[in-house]
Amino acid sequence: MKCSAFFAVHATLGSLQLASAMPHQVRADLDSCLNAARLSTDFPGSSGYASASLAFNRRFHYSPAAIVFPASDNDVAVAVTCANSVNLPVSARSGGHSYAAFGLGGHDGSLIVDLSKMKTIKVNSDQTATVQTGNRLGDIALTLFNSGGRAMPHGTCPEVGVGGHSGCGGFGLDSRLWGLLLDQALSAKVVLSNGTLVTASSSENSDLFWAIRGAAPSFGIVTEYRYKTYPAPPSNIIFTYSYTVSPTTASSIFSAYQDFAKASAPPTLGLQASIGTPKSGNKVSIALTGVFYGSKADFNTAINPLLAKVPQPQSTNIKTYGWLDSLQVLGGQGLNTTIIPDGSDTFFAKSLMVPQETPMTQASIKSFFDYIGNQGASSDTSWFVLADLFGGQGSAVSAVPKDATAYAQRNGLINFQMYASSSNNAPPFPSDGLAFVNNMFTSITSKMPSDWKYGAYACYTDPTLSASEWQKRYYGDHYARLVSIHQKYAPNSVFRYPQAIGS
Numbered sequence: 333m334k335c336s337a338f339f340a341v342h343a344t345l346g347s348l349q350l351a352s353a354m355p356h357q358v359r360a361d362l363d364s365c366l367n368a369a370r371l372s373t374d375f376p377g378s379s380g381y382a383s384a385s386l387a388f389n390r391r392f393h394y395s396p397a398a399i400v401f402p403a404s405d406n407d408v409a410v411a412v413t414c415a416n417s418v419n420l421p422v423s424a425r426s427g428g429h430s431y432a433a434f435g436l437g438g439h440d441g442s443l444i445v446d447l448s449k450m451k452t453i454k455v456n457s458d459q460t461a462t463v464q465t466g467n468r469l470g471d472i473a474l475t476l477f478n479s480g481g482r483a484m485p486h487g488t489c490p491e492v493g494v495g496g497h498s499g500c501g502g503f504g505l506d507s508r509l510w511g512l513l514l515d516q517a518l519s520a521k522v523v524l525s526n527g528t529l530v531t532a533s534s535s536e537n538s539d540l541f542w543a544i545r546g547a548a549p550s551f552g553i554v555t556e557y558r559y560k561t562y563p564a565p566p567s568n569i570i571f572t573y574s575y576t577v578s579p580t581t582a583s584s585i586f587s588a589y590q591d592f593a594k595a596s597a598p599p600t601l602g603l604q605a606s607i608g609t610p611k612s613g614n615k616v617s618i619a620l621t622g623v624f625y626g627s628k629a630d631f632n633t634a635i636n637p638l639l640a641k642v643p644q645p646q647s648t649n650i651k652t653y654g655w656l657d658s659l660q661v662l663g664g665q666g667l668n669t670t671i672i673p674d675g676s677d678t679f680f681a682k683s684l685m686v687p688q689e690t691p692m693t694q695a696s697i698k699s700f701f702d703y704i705g706n707q708g709a710s711s712d713t714s715w716f717v718l719a720d721l722f723g724g725q726g727s728a729v730s731a732v733p734k735d736a737t738a739y740a741q742r743n744g745l746i747n748f749q750m751y752a753s754s755s756n757n758a759p760p761f762p763s764d765g766l767a768f769v770n771n772m773f774t775s776i777t778s779k780m781p782s783d784w785k786y787g788a789y790a791c792y793t794d795p796t797l798s799a800s801e802w803q804k805r806y807y808g809d810h811y812a813r814l815v816s817i818h819q820k821y822a823p824n825s826v827f828r829y830p831q832a833i834g835s
């Protein structure tokens with residue numbers, strides 16, 4: 333699917349298309365079911381509908397059948413039952429930050445269950461946290477810390493929703509220390525395709541619990557999670573070592589990063605390579621950056637083996653923060669999402685998960701940096717590449733047994749995210765933007781053996797992948813088990829979207 337072309341079609345047809353495409357009887361039956369249940373709903377044509385239909389990624393524009401705003405688990409169940417009665421697809425929306433607008437269904441005509449009214453967060457006496465899925469990550473972090481100095485691992489952007497994030501992974505710089513967000517789940521309340529509310533945990537509906545930890549959107553709407561929490565570390569050292577160098581030097585720096593990542597980085601070290609280009613010349617900018625959770629002395633011991641293998645940085649920035657301040661610095665904004673309104677972007681991104689057993693060869697590293705050096709400065713997109721360390725010695729992400737959850741990338745060492753936006757973050761997305769990112773991706777894969785078993789991080793949803801590609805890259809050999817659990821819980825699933833299990 334060429335999504336830039338897709339956008340153009342939808343931009344001109346707008347929401348009128350849906351009204352004519354949906355049979356009158358379905359429209360009438362859906363509306364009367366939702367109205368009878370007194371659910372707060374934006375129908376097409378109502379005053380809130382246009383803004384409630386906007387995706388975070390403005391490369392996409394979809395027209396839902398309606399958007400409901402439940403206030404309770406029961407409301408969610410009723411909404412799903414209404415959609416089921418007219419056989420309309422349903423998608424939940426938590427923070428709306430899906431890369432492919434799957435929180436709007438990823439196509440026209442879904443019933444959207446927007447969870448934004450379900451924002452309870454509670455730290456229990458056993459230090460677990462009960463979190464409704466309408467919450468955003470920043471508000472969760474604030475509330476946990478203000479309830480006895482607690483913390484959880486998750487991504488850095490405060491506006492991302494916990495519902496989507498926890499369903500596909502949930503990676504932050506603290507994940508090597510504590511794991512992914514989905515690894516913290518102890519139980520979940522889930523509304524199934526037939527409108528039944530069930531609990532999923534290791535002792536109740538354990539197969540469903542397995543499936544929602546990696547592929548939640550296909551199995552139901554999680555209304556609430558109970559998570560493990562941790563004492564927030566008092567000392568959080570944010571560090572950046574920056575270079576602007578030739579592609580050849582950047583390759584050797586990256587190579588040292590990969591070696592260190594695999595063999596020496598302790599789990600208290602969150603680390604990434606942040607890669608870009610200056611606006612002119614055949615140069616590459618690369619920064620080795622991250623957070624160390626611990627003392628200055630232990631940080632020096634941890635980072636020195638890496639520093640010994642790379643040139644003297646052109647600039648260095650190291651500063652120690654308390655927990656909430658460190659999250660604000662990483663997120664680049666305040667954590668309270670009521671105060672800071674949500675943004676948007678117009679972008680395409682791809683993930684490449686480099687496996688621990690077969691890391692990148694020198695030839696593939698060189699090919700990637702040559703591509704960046706040659707093409708990066710002249711791209712009409714605004715782009716970045718982040719190569720996040722997921723695995724390595726002692727990483728809590730890789731420590732979870734491979735088959736313990738549906739998340740299938742436990743052997744991932746480094747997760748590349750190749751991300752290109754339109755230059756002003758608004759539509760249209762440049763017509764050569766997809767090719768720019770795709771060629772960056774193949775600059776690596778084309779230099780690796782043809783049977784290289786790389787993966788992709790499902791949270792960095794790539795709607796251009798074919799069915800066989802996303803099934804294999806996101807879910808690997810867990811896909812067959814996901815299909816069989818899906819048949820049990822959702823034989824005629826209403827949770828249909830472009831990359832749903834079994835679709």
Ligand SMILES: Cc1cc2nc3c(=O)[nH]c(=O)nc-3n(C[C@H](O)[C@H](O)[C@H](O)COP(=O)(O)OP(=O)(O)OC[C@H]3O[C@@H](n4cnc5c(N)ncnc54)[C@H](O)[C@@H]3O)c2cc1C
Pocket residue numbers: 388423424425426427428429430431433434435436447465486487488489491492493494495496497499500501502503504548549550552553554555791792829
């Ligand atoms: C700016 C930005 C920064 C990001 N940073 C990170 C990061 O640091 N680390 C990281 O790991 N990821 C990161 N991501 C990716 C992010 O984890 C995913 O996009 C995630 O799916 C977003 O969740 P959401 O609830 O905001 O999205 P939504 O669009 O609301 O949902 C995403 C998907 O999950 C489904 N879903 C939502 N709620 C539920 C629910 N309660 N039950 C079942 N299914 C549900 C939706 O139907 C949709 O298919 C980032 C994304 C963006 C846009």
Ligand SMILES: *[C@@H]1O[C@H](CO)[C@@H](O)[C@H](O)[C@H]1NC(C)=O
Pocket residue numbers: 471472474475668669670671
């Ligand atoms: C965010 O700010 C609002 C308005 O001041 C406040 O009501 C709310 O409790 C704050 N949220 C969190 C999670 O602290």
Ligand SMILES: *[C@@H]1O[C@H](CO)[C@@H](O)[C@H](O)[C@H]1NC(C)=O
Pocket residue numbers: 524526527528820821822
């Ligand atoms: C809904 O589906 C679940 C799981 O398949 C099943 O246990 C339950 O009985 C079903 N509920 C109804 C009302 O059919």
